Amino acid sequence: MNHHADFAPHDHAACVTTALRTAETTCTARGAQLTPVRRRTLEILLENHLAMGAYDVLARLATDGFGAKPPVAYRALNFLVDQGFVHRIERLNAFIACAHPGTDHDPAFMICRTCGTVAEADSAPGVGLRDSAASAGFHIEQTVVEAQGLCPACQPDAAP
Amino acid sequence: MNHHADFAPHDHAACVTTALRTAETTCTARGAQLTPVRRRTLEILLENHLAMGAYDVLARLATDGFGAKPPVAYRALNFLVDQGFVHRIERLNAFIACAHPGTDHDPAFMICRTCGTVAEADSAPGVGLRDSAASAGFHIEQTVVEAQGLCPACQPDAAP
DNA sequence: AGATGTGATGTTATACTATTACAAGGTCTG
DNA sequence: CAGACCTTGTAATAGTATAACATCACATCT
Numbered sequence: 001m002n003h004h005a006d007f008a009p010h011d012h013a014a015c016v017t018t019a020l021r022t023a024e025t026t027c028t029a030r031g032a033q034l035t036p037v038r039r040r041t042l043e044i045l046l047e048n049h050l051a052m053g054a055y056d057v058l059a060r061l062a063t064d065g066f067g068a069k070p071p072v073a074y075r076a077l078n079f080l081v082d083q084g085f086v087h088r089i090e091r092l093n094a095f096i097a098c099a100h101p102g103t104d105h106d107p108a109f110m111i112c113r114t115c116g117t118v119a120e121a122d123s124a125p126g127v128g129l130r131d132s133a134a135s136a137g138f139h140i141e142q143t144v145v146e147a148q149g150l151c152p153a154c155q156p157d158a159a160p
Numbered sequence: 161m162n163h164h165a166d167f168a169p170h171d172h173a174a175c176v177t178t179a180l181r182t183a184e185t186t187c188t189a190r191g192a193q194l195t196p197v198r199r200r201t202l203e204i205l206l207e208n209h210l211a212m213g214a215y216d217v218l219a220r221l222a223t224d225g226f227g228a229k230p231p232v233a234y235r236a237l238n239f240l241v242d243q244g245f246v247h248r249i250e251r252l253n254a255f256i257a258c259a260h261p262g263t264d265h266d267p268a269f270m271i272c273r274t275c276g277t278v279a280e281a282d283s284a285p286g287v288g289l290r291d292s293a294a295s296a297g298f299h300i301e302q303t304v305v306e307a308q309g310l311c312p313a314c315q316p317d318a319a320p
Numbered sequence: 321a322g323a324t325g326t327g328a329t330g331t332t333a334t335a336c337t338a339t340t341a342c343a344a345g346g347t348c349t350g
Numbered sequence: 351c352a353g354a355c356c357t358t359g360t361a362a363t364a365g366t367a368t369a370a371c372a373t374c375a376c377a378t379c380t
Contacts, residue, residue, distance in 0.1 A: 007296050035328070054366070067330050074367065075329080090250040091304055093337095093366060108289040110298045121292030129268040129305055132281030136167050137312035138270045144251055144306040145289055152297035195357070214337070227359050234338065235358080253337060253366095322380090329374075337366065345358080350351100 006099070006119050007151050016046045022101040023085045032083060037066050041076040042085055042097065051094035051111075051118045089118060091146045096120070106143055112151035119151070166259070166279050167311050176206045182261040183245045192243060197226050201236040202245055202257065211254035211271075211278045249278060251306045256280070266303055272311035279311070 023042055027034040034042075044060045045052060058073035066072055077095050080086035086095050087107050098107070099120040110119045133140050183202055187194040194202075204220045205212060218233035226232055237255050240246035246255050247267050258267070259280040270279045293300050 007298065033328080037329075069331055070367065072330070090306070108292070110289075110293055110296065110300070112298075113301070119292075119296060119298065121289055121296075129270075129281055129307060132268070132279075133270055133307060133309075136270065136279060136281075137315075138167065138272075138279065138307070139310045139315055140270070140307045141273070141309040142307070144304065144308075146250070146304040147289060147293060147298070147300045147302070148304075149293075149301040150299045155297075155299055193357080197358075229360055230338065232359070324379080326377080331372080335368070339364070343360080346356085348355085
């Protein structure tokens with residue numbers, strides 16, 4: 001057991017193997033290649049279950065014998081983001097494994113400003129934004145929704 | 161007349177002077193100082209009415225005789241963001257003058273991936289996120305909502 | 321088999337974004 | 351005037367990201 005990004009414990013080993021299996025079958029179905037670097041990159045993000053910077057991931061990859069230059073990490077991360085297995089957290093310039101792999105979703109995140117934990121929630125884009133886009137004639141392709149605040153454990157009234 | 165970030169024409173000169181006046185009175189009321197660098201920084205963002213990178217702003221400040229080192233721009237920009245006169249666009253690592261100065265709001269943005277124009281809309285955080293936060297016990301302090309897509313002028317069916 | 325195309329990886333170099341730390345000036349107040 | 355506080359300037363560095371080019375593995379076509 002471990003502390004999950006949803007601020008609640010979960011069976012982490014199971015969640016890792018499920019995510020990897022989902023990634024494999026999805027790639028196969030799409031004709032995309034889950035190569036060793038890419039697979040290892042996803043594993044690293046899943047193991048930590050935290051938002052990680054590209055250079056943190058790169059350091060881990062390097063110790064595993066992969067290339068140690070930035071493009072190695074960025075390419076793998078971008079591939080995983082494109083495939084929907086990993087999300088980018090704009091606010092943190094960081095990456096996190098998707099918590100709901102295999103489902104087509106529009107992710108939203110809750111970022112604790114104290115401990116840095118990031119939790120993923122599904123989200124419909126806000127009403128205000130949807131209306132504004134419609135009336136402005138703007139065609140939305142993707143949304144970034146990130147809330148900053150305090151997770152349960154970091155709130156003043158949290159148990160010590 | 162000019163092209164406004166709301167993808168519609170507007171009286172730009174009036175919007176600039178209004179925004180500056182609002183900033184002045186708000187600062188006075190709060191005991192904050194709208195110093196020359198800070199005021200000029202706001203003017204630059206208002207003139208362009210585009211999302212600008214900190215280094216673009218810095219270059220403009222430098223030609224106006226202010227310091228030419230990054231902290232000069234970042235300090236002024238952060239001040240303006242703190243005061244609510246300027247918003248940061250996380251997705252672009254850029255800054256844009258607030259389109260509704262003086263109102264307390266939770267901004268949302270529409271970013272055109274073709275021409276880079278950014279429009280601001282007021283937004284209530286999405287239902288999904290609000291629910292997730294409530295059920296997770298997460299206390300939201302601030303939200304980042306940024307939609308990418310195509311503005312009216314950049315859509316395939318736009319007039320040539 | 322050999323030629324060719326495609327996608328993935330590795331490396332170099334560089335560009336872009338942002339902060340820390342310290343020095344110096346201004347203003348306000350005790 | 352001394353001290354506190356805020357603002358600006360500068361130097362140095364840290365952190366994030368991409369462009370450009372070389373190479374390799376594999377598949378396909380002739």
